[in-house]
Amino acid sequence: MNVVFGGTNINATVIEKIKKGEIIDSSELSPESISAGYARVSRDSRSVTELRESSSREVANARKSNEIIFFDMGHHSIAEHAYFNFDVLGISRLAIEALESHRLAGYTEKSQRYITLKGDYVTPLELSSLPKDMPDQFHRLVKKQNKLYYEALPILIEFQRQANPELAKEADRKKDEGIKDRLNREKNTLESWAKEDARYVLSMATEGQLGFSVNARELEYIIREFKFHPLAEVRGMGERFYEIASGVAPSLIILSDAESFEKRFGRPLEEKFMKEFDQVLSEECKKVIQPKNIQSRNGEVELISYTRDGDRKILTALLKKGLEKSGISIGYRDAETYASNLTSNQEEGRKFLLNIFKDLTEFDRLPREFELSTLTYRIVTSATNFAQLKRHRMMTLLPGFYDPNLGYTIPNSVIEVGFDKKYIDEMNRASELFNEIKKYNPHLAPYALTNAHRRENIVKMSVRELYAFSRLRCDKHAQWDVRNNANKMVELVKEVNPLTAMFLGGKHEFSEIRRKLYEK
Structure with missing residues (x-):
């Protein structure tokens, strides 16, 4: 795993100096002067432009001012004016889920739908603490999953060609004319449909990468949370964020390191709640209820409460x-x-x-x-489906742990080409290893699972958010797995909000929705 500093926002005053060829100090490239300038606007009669420009000339004073306003006065919002960009590379799908669970940030991720994968995967550090045969089992399992992916992919591509002859014909015509593959839209479409189904057999340890953009306030929260995360991979990612951000804007990354905090402010940083809450919750829950391994389920999408x-x-x-x-x-x-x-x-x-x-x-x-009408769903998703669902960050998403007892999601195309037994065999092996690892470390166990394994999620959203969700996820261009759930979610809300839900649907069908409504 590697985290590379991608950039930050720079005071426009500094940008003008650079354009003019003036020599600047490296400290002037920090976003701290923007935060300090804007922070003063509530107590200083000068224009906000003057305040920002003044801060850019006095970075040391800006840093001191930020610390006073941020910590002593408790105005943490000033950190929201500073923005960071990171390149995050060589990170597992499982760790990506931990990062992308945070709402107030921007993520653009390498897609398994459009890129042919090379078999790269993350070996979690915790594997070395397990019985000596388990790491070998893990590596054999992931390699077999990757092998099956490559075996299935060309067959699924041919399946898509046969199922979509017009697209295949146009793809071949463009190829014969010498049009480059990256410009051959039809060929890429057919192949992406095959890739999105082939990937269901791939491990949650599969490597990914993403561009990550976030303001300093949210970043600090992420760093603090990751510090106590049960996975070493995620903790390491948080440490890199801290190393980079505290070097660029030390006055805005204050609550992330207990030792630095005590040295600067002369008092200990209280972290007991963040560190111990999950453990306390777990212990208290076990006193209240005796959990069963298998619970009754009521389908994959259920509307459990609504306004x-x-x-x-x-x-x-x-x-x-x-x-x-x-x-x-x-x-x-x-x-x-x-x-x-x-x-x-x-x-x-x-x-x-x-x-x-x-x-x-x-x-x-x-x-x-x-937004005054809200809906709460219980939704069972595959890991692939969840990767789409989690992008809608304005809703409340409470994901459960991956659970092999919920079964697997097998694409219809995989069944059609006769690969379903091979896929299920690999998923069964993954479930067996998951259950073995879980005995030693339940947080580590999901690395053994595949994109087809499932989890139960509680999802709460307003009708307004459901409109945004349905436009994207009910659309014919949406990935089929999340589209199936989205269509069911829309169907259920129309039963309880028949008036205000009548425009729900995908972008591709909106004209038809309008026609039917206005013709009545």
């Missing part, structure tokens, strides 16, 4: 907003009375919504009033 009268709540807020924008003052309870009339007479409610959203397109966001 009662969600349509009415959204309509109430829309009525209040619309009238107030016309200069008419109305209280919430009065607006609620009118909204109740619209929901009790659904034809009137439907007419109201169709009128106000007559110009809605598939690229428009629904207004914030749609």
Whole structure:
């Protein structure tokens, strides 16, 4: 695993000096002067531009100012003005999940759908602490999974060619004309469909890479959390983030290292909660309940709770907003009375919504009033499916542990070409090794699992977020695994929010959704 510093935001005053060929000190390249300048705006009458420019000329003072404002005064938000970019390389799929669980950051990840993998994988350090035969079992397992991936891939490509003859014909025509593979869209499409299904047999230890961008406040939280993570790979990633960020902006990365903190501020850094909470929670839960290994399941997508009268709540807020924008003052309870009339007479409610959203397109966001109705789902996903789901970071996502008892997700194409038994055999072997490793280290065990293994997730989102989710994940271009779940999620919410859910669906089908709604 390697973390490379990719860049940071630099004060524009410094950028101008560089353009003019002026000599600058390396400390001026830190984003700290931006944070310090903006921090002063609440207590200094000078313009924000003057404050920022002034800070750029006095980096040492800016750092001191940041420490006082950040720690002594408790205004941690000033760290949000500093931004870092990192190249994260040679990291396992499992560790990527740990990093990408944090909301307030940007991630662009190497895709297993579009890139033919080379068989690289991470060997977790903890393997060396297991009985001596287990590391060998792990390496043999991953190599066999990779071998099966390469065996299946050309067969799945041919399957996609046969299933999509027009695409295959156009791909061949472009190839015959000498068009480069990277510009042959049809060929790349067919191959990407094959790759996205072949990868289900690959290990969670498979190497990936990503570009990671984050503000200093969120970065510090990630560093602190990773410090106590049960996986050495994740802890090592956090240490590299700290080494890089504290060297660039020491005044903004304050709460990440107990020794440095005590040296600078003369008091110990309280970390007991972050360090021990998971262990305390585990111990207390075992006192309350005796867990069973296998629980009853109710399908892969279940709506377990939702806002009662969600349509009415959204309509109430829309009525209040619309009238107030016309200069008419109305209280919430009065607006609620009118909204109740619209929901009790659904034809009137439907007419109201169709009128106000007559110009809605598939690229428009629904207004914030749609956040008043929330939905909580229980969703069983494969690791591949989860990789798509976790990208929607505005929702609440509580993933459970990977559990072989939940079975495996096998792509239809793999079944069609007769490779399902081979895939299942490898997944069974992975599950067996998982169960053996789990006896010694339950956190290490998921490295043995594949992209086809499953976990149970609790997902809470507003109807507004579901609209954004459905536009992407119900679309025909979405990966089929997450699309299946997305379609079921939409189907379930239409039963409880029949009015405000009527525009839900993928981008590709939005024109047809509109046509059917407005023709009635």
